[in-house]
């Protein structure tokens with residue numbers, strides 16, 4: 001008898017065509033997620049257009065926050081929901097702003113201010129601390145029955161100062177991905193989608209559920 005030590009594979013839930021709620025209130029993210037979903041024949045609707053509230057992000061990890069946002073939107077809408085929790089992690093700041101990336105921009109969502117704050121802290125950390133950083137993105141899909149699947153992506157890069165470019169959103173103008181001369185703020189959307197943390201997570205999601 002052959003004994004198979006491999007645990008049985010857990011069958012992944014396949015995503016059927018139909019409505020899907022993008023559980024984000026960030027216009028920039030919603031735009032990028034729509035573009036990533038475009039080839040797959042599903043109808044994305046945003047949480048904002050359904051009037052869904054923004055849940056409080058009480059998790060202590062990207063995954064926990066993505067799952068909490070997806071769960072809230074699936075519960076309230078009755079559709080499959082896709083949430084994104086993401087952020088900029090700076091080595092010199094031991095991973096900050098990380099899951100607090102949105103909060104560093106304050107109530108006014110002022111990312112010019114948030115970028116200055118990040119740069120100021122990096123300069124205070126001194127030249128030896130370096131300017132390495134990465135973006136992380138956790139994408140969670142939640143079905144109305146509560147089943148959740150989460151996928152994490154990452155892109156490594158360097159922080160530049162002053163910020164460059166007015167494309168993208170958030171911290172894009174100060175983030176230059178490794179091996180490239182342009183910041184995410186200077187790149188066309190398609191170029192960012194070829195290498196971003198969000199695209200990396202999305203590739204894993206596609207492999208599992210499409």
Ligand SMILES: O=P(O)(O)OP(=O)(O)OP(=O)(O)OC[C@H]1O[C@@H](n2cnc3c(O)ncnc32)[C@H](O)[C@@H]1O
Pocket residue numbers: 023024025026029054057069084085086087088101102103111135168169170171172184196198
């Ligand atoms: O929670 P939702 O409603 O999705 O929207 P949010 O803006 O609050 O999103 P997060 O809680 O995930 O916070 C992540 C922040 O990190 C920043 N961020 C994430 N992905 C980014 C990207 O691709 N480019 C630039 N900044 C990004 C951006 O400023 C976000 O506000």
Ligand SMILES: [Mg+2]
Pocket residue numbers: 057102
């Ligand atoms: Mg948020």
